[in-house]
Amino acid sequence: MLRLDGKVALITGLGQTTDEGWGIGAAIAMKLSQQGAIIFGGNRSLSSAERTKARIEKKGGKCEVQETNVTDSTSVKALVDSCMQRHGRIDILINNVGKSEPGGPAEMSEETWDQQVDLNLKSVYLTSHYVLPIMEKQETGGTVINVSSIAGLRYIGKPQVAYSATKAAIMQFTKATAVIYAGKGVRLNTVVPGLIYTPYTRELAKRYAPGGDEAAYMKTRDEQVPMGRMGDAWDVANATVFLASDEARYITGQELVVDGGITSSTGRV
Ligand SMILES: NC(=O)c1ccc[n+]([C@@H]2O[C@H](COP(=O)([O-])OP(=O)(O)OC[C@H]3O[C@@H](n4cnc5c(N)ncnc54)[C@H](OP(=O)(O)O)[C@@H]3O)[C@@H](O)[C@H]2O)c1
Numbered sequence: 315m316l317r318l319d320g321k322v323a324l325i326t327g328l329g330q331t332t333d334e335g336w337g338i339g340a341a342i343a344m345k346l347s348q349q350g351a352i353i354f355g356g357n358r359s360l361s362s363a364e365r366t367k368a369r370i371e372k373k374g375g376k377c378e379v380q381e382t383n384v385t386d387s388t389s390v391k392a393l394v395d396s397c398m399q400r401h402g403r404i405d406i407l408i409n410n411v412g413k414s415e416p417g418g419p420a421e422m423s424e425e426t427w428d429q430q431v432d433l434n435l436k437s438v439y440l441t442s443h444y445v446l447p448i449m450e451k452q453e454t455g456g457t458v459i460n461v462s463s464i465a466g467l468r469y470i471g472k473p474q475v476a477y478s479a480t481k482a483a484i485m486q487f488t489k490a491t492a493v494i495y496a497g498k499g500v501r502l503n504t505v506v507p508g509l510i511y512t513p514y515t516r517e518l519a520k521r522y523a524p525g526g527d528e529a530a531y532m533k534t535r536d537e538q539v540p541m542g543r544m545g546d547a548w549d550v551a552n553a554t555v556f557l558a559s560d561e562a563r564y565i566t567g568q569e570l571v572v573d574g575g576i577t578s579s580t581g582r583v
Contacts, residue, residue, distance in 0.1 A: 342408055359381070391444055411433065456499070458491075506572065539575065540574060
């Protein structure tokens, strides 16, 4: 079940700045690798991508990484070209890069708005632009999984309007493109994480915890979830592996929400 032996997976944002814990991109790369996929990763900083590569190789997996800026067309094309030169195919594309900036439309600068749209949304267009024509030509097609957020479905307690808008747009980009490619052997789906405990969440706690009380910040996040706890990167990675696998061969244009029940609830804040 869920084997991905020999499949080539291109993934963005697989880097991690610490060996403590797992970011979502790094966990997805590790899980895909453990299922037999060969990983080719693009990340802003090479050093954090190399940390993930080392962790994957330590477990016997295959991973190569390249410095990439997902908002830059030339850089994304170079990543795709390198993967093709190395492996001659791309079976799985994971668009994981994304970040939230705080603010509603009145407070947010135009510059921040544009950066959010570029990082969270244009990045998904750019990789798709270069990879979909490759997948379409392959006899076995391909599959794309885009990483959104429940902030694209609901207001989740803090103003982050550009993040919410771009994460919602990813879902519709995926649906529309899935229909266009449904007859061409390429499936596209979105994985939609809720509140996830990652190294980045710990950074947020350091920055935003009222009175510097990081434990209380984490407790509040846990209590917002009907299951009583945040998810972790493996919860998102497991859902992603399923969508990437042949077991999901009849699923396209869908969102798989991984949120411990938040979006099914009327709220627990
Ligand atoms: N964490 C959560 O609670 C949560 C919840 C819902 C959805 N998500 C979504 O899940 C995804 C991953 O989140 P995460 O918390 O695991 O993030 P993360 O740990 O911050 O990882 C993001 C990765 O993207 C890389 N990156 C940033 N800008 C880039 C660029 N322009 N080009 C290439 N790479 C770039 C970073 O590189 P560096 O190493 O250089 O920093 C980092 O390795 C995001 O799309 C996020 O919106 C997260």
